[in-house]
Amino acid sequence: MLNITKNGEVVLQVNEGGAVNLDGFHASPVKAGWEFELDGNIYTAVEAPPPPEPEPPTPEQIKASLADHAAQKRYEKEIGGTVWNGLPVHTDRESQSKIIAERLAIEAGERDDPDYWKFADGVFRQISNEDFTSLASAVRQHVRDCFALEGQVLALITTGVITTTEQIDLVFEHGIEALYGENEQSEDK
Secondary structure (H helix, E strand, O other): OEEEEEOOEEEEEEOOOOOEEEOOEEEOOOOOOOEEEEOOEEEEEEEOOOOOOOOOOOHHHHHHHHHHHHHHHHHHHHHOOEEEOOEEEOOOHHHHHHHHHHHHHHHOOOOOOOEEEEOOOOOEEEEOHHHHHHHHHHHHHHHHHHHHHHHHHHHHHHOOOOOOHHHHHHHHHHOHHHHOHHHHHHHHO
16 A cells, blocks of 8 residues: 655555546556656655554453453343253243243133144144243243352353453353363362
């Protein structure tokens, strides 16, 4: 990249070998060292300095980025499904809403007992109202556990224990104990 200067002040940038159109003057190709005078002004083409190195992120910016990553991993885990009585259950936001609606229908006496529910494996199964209430509670607990885990991760980010996205990924894949290795895990049990 070349800076075109007018009397020492940068007036435009062009690629080396590009064209310059200034005040009715046209020059092409422009190379470093190119110079001309127009209406008493000196125009020169000089190598543009490299762009400045970006400032390194501040500790606050790093922690905010890690917190954003933790929120994304919590969301992925939250909507990724759970298992109830050995059966896969959808836990995406739409499914959570439908499960709440079914629970309300049970409480209002509006749901057949038993009734069919489509599980995450695509199979419809008959499920009693009592069992559906248990399923709804399990989904609620799954969501609560996901948020609780995010809360733990955020606390560990704040205290400096978690400093990388890889650590966050490890926690959301294997649990908080995975941060501490086998020795500390067995001591905590």
